[in-house]
Amino acid sequence: MKDFAPPAEALRPPTVSEARLLSVLDTAADGIIVIDEHARILIFNKACETMFGLSAAEAVGQNVKLVMPTQYARDHDAYVGSYISTGVKKIIGIGREVQGLHADGTVFPLELSVGEAATPDGRQFIGILRDLRPRKESEQRLADLQSELVHLARVSAIDEMGAAIAHELNQPLTALMLYLQAIRRAHSRGVDIVTVLGDILDKAAGEAERAGHIIQRMRQFVEKRDPERHVRPLDPLIDEAIDLTLLGQRHRIRIDRQPGVDLPPVSVDPVQIQQIVVNLVRNAIEAAAGVADPAIRIRTRASESSVVLEVQDNGPGIAPEALPKLFEAFASSKRRGMGLGLAISRTIAQNHGGDLLVDPGGNGSGACFSLVLPAAAMPDEVG
Amino acid sequence: MRVHVVEDDAGVSDSLALILRNIGHSVVSHRDAESLFKGPLPEAGDAVIVDLSLPGISGAHLVRWLLNLAAPPRVVVITGQSQGFIDHQLRGLVPDGVMRKPLDVDAIAGVLPAP
Structure with missing residues (x-):
C-alpha cells in the first residue's frame, strides 16, 4: 500500500x-x-x-x-x-x-x-x-517467415525452370568447346592459325561471358537477401525479368512488349517485383501454349497515382470454377510446382501497397493479370 | 558434298561451322528450317546437322521432311534438351546420329561423309 x-x-x-x-x-x-x-x-x-x-x-x-x-x-x-x-x-x-x-x-x-x-x-x-516488444517480436517473426516463403517460391520457380536454364547454358558451353577444339585440332596438326587465333579466342571468351551472365542473372534472382526498397523505374525491371523467363523457352511464343510513356518511378524491392513478373509471364506462356499462334502482351501504363503492369495471354481464359481459389496457396491446377506463385505474388504486391488483380477472360479472350503499384511520391524520399 | 548446319544459336552455329571447315567440309549455315528451304535442296551426298529446338518449323519436322526425300542426305540431330524431350520429338524417326550438347566434334565427324 x-x-x-x-x-x-x-x-x-x-x-x-x-x-x-x-x-x-x-x-x-x-x-x-x-x-x-x-x-x-x-x-x-x-x-x-x-x-x-x-x-x-x-x-x-x-x-x-x-x-x-x-x-x-x-x-x-x-x-x-x-x-x-x-x-x-x-x-x-x-x-x-x-x-x-x-x-x-x-x-x-x-x-x-x-x-x-x-x-x-x-x-x-x-x-x-x-x-510492445512481444507484439513487435511476433510481427518481426511473421515478416521473417513471409520473407522466407517469398524466397522459397523464387527458388522453386528457378527449380521448375531448371531444365530450360540448363539448355540455355549448354549453348555457350557448346560453342566455347567447339572453338577450343578447333584451336586444339589446328595446333596438333601444325596448321598455321595465327591470323585467326585472336578472333577465335575473342569469340570463345564471349561465349564464356555469355554463360557467366546467365548464371549471374539466376544467382541475383535466387540469392537470399533482406527485403529492401528502392525508387526505380518499373520498365527496366520488367524487361530483365522477361529475359530471365524466356531463358531456354522453345521460342514459339510471340511477346508483344508495350512499355509505358513517362511512367513515374515506383518504390519497390526489385527482385520481389521481378519474381511477380517471372511468375505472371510463365503462367501466360503456359496458358497460351495450346493455341495456334501463342502470344503475350506485356504492357505498362500509368493510372492515376499508380503504375500498372498488364500481362495478357491469348489462351482460353480462366475457368469460372478455378477463379475463387486462384490466389490461394497450394491450390494449383498444375501438375508441377507448389502452387505458391499467385498467392506469393499477390502478397508481395500488397506488401508494396499495391495489388494483383485478374480479368479471367474466357469466351475467346485470354486472361489478363494486372499488377498495380503506387507511384513513388518523391524519388529522393526513400533510399 | 556440303554440310548444312541448321542452328538458331549464333555462337553454336559459328563455332560448328569453323571446326567443320577446319576439318575440310564445305559448310552452309541456316538460322532456321525456313531459310534452308529457300536455297538449293540438300542432295544425297550432303549432310544436314539439325538443332532440335528451332524457331518456326520445328527441328523434328525438318528431320522428318529430310528423311522422306527420295534421295535423303545424312541427318545428324544436335540438341541440348533432355532425353525425354528428344524421344518425344523423334518418335519413329531414325536420323544418322543424335548428339547431345556440348558437342564432341570427333563424334560428329564420324557420322559425316568424308570431306
Whole structure:
C-alpha cells in the first residue's frame, strides 16, 4: 500500500475504496502511472515496476521523465504545459506508440493511452502502458517467415525452370568447346592459325561471358537477401525479368512488349517485383501454349497515382470454377510446382501497397493479370 | 558434298561451322528450317546437322521432311534438351546420329561423309 500512496499521506491507513483501487492497480497486467499537473508520479503500479525495473518507492514523487528516453523527456514538460494552457489534446483520449526507458538504459516501444481526471487535489493524468516488444517480436517473426516463403517460391520457380536454364547454358558451353577444339585440332596438326587465333579466342571468351551472365542473372534472382526498397523505374525491371523467363523457352511464343510513356518511378524491392513478373509471364506462356499462334502482351501504363503492369495471354481464359481459389496457396491446377506463385505474388504486391488483380477472360479472350503499384511520391524520399 | 548446319544459336552455329571447315567440309549455315528451304535442296551426298529446338518449323519436322526425300542426305540431330524431350520429338524417326550438347566434334565427324 505505501507503494502507491503519495508520500505525505503514507502514514494514513487507506479507506476501503482506496484499498480496493490499489489492489486493482496491482492486479492489472498493463502498467499504470498517475501523475499530477507538474508531471510528478503519484501512482506507479506493480506492472510498471517490472516494465521499467524501478520500485514504486523509487518512482513515486519523481517527474515522469524518469521513465522516458531523453528525446521524450526533453519535450514532455512542454507538452503538459501546452495542454494545460491551450486544452489542445495531443495524446489524451487518443493513445499512441511511444518509447519507454528501463532502469538498465534499454529503450523499448510502448503503447500509451492517457486519460484525465479532475480531483480535489487538482488535475491528474492517468497513463496506461503496454510493452510492445512481444507484439513487435511476433510481427518481426511473421515478416521473417513471409520473407522466407517469398524466397522459397523464387527458388522453386528457378527449380521448375531448371531444365530450360540448363539448355540455355549448354549453348555457350557448346560453342566455347567447339572453338577450343578447333584451336586444339589446328595446333596438333601444325596448321598455321595465327591470323585467326585472336578472333577465335575473342569469340570463345564471349561465349564464356555469355554463360557467366546467365548464371549471374539466376544467382541475383535466387540469392537470399533482406527485403529492401528502392525508387526505380518499373520498365527496366520488367524487361530483365522477361529475359530471365524466356531463358531456354522453345521460342514459339510471340511477346508483344508495350512499355509505358513517362511512367513515374515506383518504390519497390526489385527482385520481389521481378519474381511477380517471372511468375505472371510463365503462367501466360503456359496458358497460351495450346493455341495456334501463342502470344503475350506485356504492357505498362500509368493510372492515376499508380503504375500498372498488364500481362495478357491469348489462351482460353480462366475457368469460372478455378477463379475463387486462384490466389490461394497450394491450390494449383498444375501438375508441377507448389502452387505458391499467385498467392506469393499477390502478397508481395500488397506488401508494396499495391495489388494483383485478374480479368479471367474466357469466351475467346485470354486472361489478363494486372499488377498495380503506387507511384513513388518523391524519388529522393526513400533510399 | 556440303554440310548444312541448321542452328538458331549464333555462337553454336559459328563455332560448328569453323571446326567443320577446319576439318575440310564445305559448310552452309541456316538460322532456321525456313531459310534452308529457300536455297538449293540438300542432295544425297550432303549432310544436314539439325538443332532440335528451332524457331518456326520445328527441328523434328525438318528431320522428318529430310528423311522422306527420295534421295535423303545424312541427318545428324544436335540438341541440348533432355532425353525425354528428344524421344518425344523423334518418335519413329531414325536420323544418322543424335548428339547431345556440348558437342564432341570427333563424334560428329564420324557420322559425316568424308570431306
